[in-house]
Amino acid sequence: MRPSPRRLLNILVPVKRAVDYSVKIRVNPQQTGIDTNVKHSMNPFDEIAVEEAVRLREKHKESIKSIRAVTIGPSKSLDTLRTALALGADSAIHVQIPDTAPSPEPLAVAKTLRSIIQKKNAEASGEGDKIDLVILGKQAIDDDLGVTGQMLAGLMGWSQATFASKLEVDEGKQEVLVTREIDGGGEEIRCKLPLVVTTDLRLNEPRYASLPNIMKAKKKPIEKLTPEDVGVDFTPQLETVKVSEPPTRVGGGKVANVDELIAKLKDAGLA
Amino acid sequence: MSTNPTRLRALALYKELHRLGRDYPDPSYNFNGRMRKLFEKNRHLTDKDEIEKALKLGEFIKNETLALYSLRKYRHLKRMYPPTSLTEL
Numbered sequence: 001m002r003p004s005p006r007r008l009l010n011i012l013v014p015v016k017r018a019v020d021y022s023v024k025i026r027v028n029p030q031q032t033g034i035d036t037n038v039k040h041s042m043n044p045f046d047e048i049a050v051e052e053a054v055r056l057r058e059k060h061k062e063s064i065k066s067i068r069a070v071t072i073g074p075s076k077s078l079d080t081l082r083t084a085l086a087l088g089a090d091s092a093i094h095v096q097i098p099d100t101a102p103s104p105e106p107l108a109v110a111k112t113l114r115s116i117i118q119k120k121n122a123e124a125s126g127e128g129d130k131i132d133l134v135i136l137g138k139q140a141i142d143d144d145l146g147v148t149g150q151m152l153a154g155l156m157g158w159s160q161a162t163f164a165s166k167l168e169v170d171e172g173k174q175e176v177l178v179t180r181e182i183d184g185g186g187e188e189i190r191c192k193l194p195l196v197v198t199t200d201l202r203l204n205e206p207r208y209a210s211l212p213n214i215m216k217a218k219k220k221p222i223e224k225l226t227p228e229d230v231g232v233d234f235t236p237q238l239e240t241v242k243v244s245e246p247p248t249r250v251g252g253g254k255v256a257n258v259d260e261l262i263a264k265l266k267d268a269g270l271a
Numbered sequence: 272m273s274t275n276p277t278r279l280r281a282l283a284l285y286k287e288l289h290r291l292g293r294d295y296p297d298p299s300y301n302f303n304g305r306m307r308k309l310f311e312k313n314r315h316l317t318d319k320d321e322i323e324k325a326l327k328l329g330e331f332i333k334n335e336t337l338a339l340y341s342l343r344k345y346r347h348l349k350r351m352y353p354p355t356s357l358t359e360l
Contacts, residue, residue, distance in 0.1 A: 021347055044348055201352050208337050211287045
């Protein structure tokens with residue numbers, strides 16, 4: 001009896017160059033946004049996404065045909081792609097926007113990802129070359145919007161499993177069993193491929209990109225695309241009117257005894 | 272350029288530690304300066320066991336630093352994005 005051919009999976013991992021987690025955020029002098037002249041690095045949730053893709057390959061070996069990283073950003077985003085390649089991705093795609101352009105909005109990002117997936121699937125020579133799994137971070141630590149994954153699934157008409165804390169892929173059945181983090185515990189859902197997964201913090205712990213891997217990553221291919229190539233307009237639909245810091249904390253005062261405390265509470269209208 | 276295997280290992284370790292040292296969270300702790308002094312202190316070692324011991328110490332420091340970085344990042348993220356509680360609506 002001939003064994004059925006194992007289906008191959010192609011994983012796409014979108015990553016974002018975001019303000020580094022250790023940076024103390026400051027509002028810029030014009031009060032239109034935050035000071036972006038600070039250290040940037042890959043969004044931690046996206047690191048978890050890349051790590052998950054690499055772990056899937058370590059578990060399923062040849063079934064994972066390719067892991068592609070993609071980012072939309074200025075020229076400095078190349079560093080983020082190199083990090084993804086050093087962590088284990090095979091190749092990368094860079095959609096380059098001007099250095100002075102504002103950060104792309106989630107809908108534009110989702111449309112770009114859809115365009116890339118459609119392009120790659122159209123170029124694919126067979127069913128085994130089509131992108132069937134997209135793993136991305138649930139939110140970016142600089143804007144905390146958390147909507148790109150859901151928008152992409154909606155645009156593509158694919159299944160979606162957000163806030164994933166556990167992934168079990170059955171490539172033979174073309175299904176993925178996902179445990180989602182929800183209020184009050186975990187929810188297990190069985191999803192049919194193609195699928196969009198967004199990663200929760202508890203999915204895995206990313207590895208360290210060692211220096212030999214970083215050197216190897218320099219040889220991996222990066223494809224460059226422009227907004228015209230993907231046919232998406234990145235003009236923001238939202239205008240940020242003002243950004244200001246929260247009011248500074250006023251210091252507390254000490255009271256001498258209980259009577260004074262009660263008097264102060266009465267003054268404040270709380271007793 | 273010597274192809275001495277322990278020399279190559281020491282060089283690789285130095286490069287790796289140097290890269291790690293750039294991200295050290297405390298700016299007043301001169302990680303790379305201290306690391307260089309430690310390497311220079313041991314540059315004239317000839318005994319195989321001593322060299323091995325020194326390289327193992329270097330690897331240990333590398334792993335400790337990596338653990339420091341990953342714990343710091345994890346603690347920060349866990350604080351910023353706590354698991355959703357039952358009492359949240």
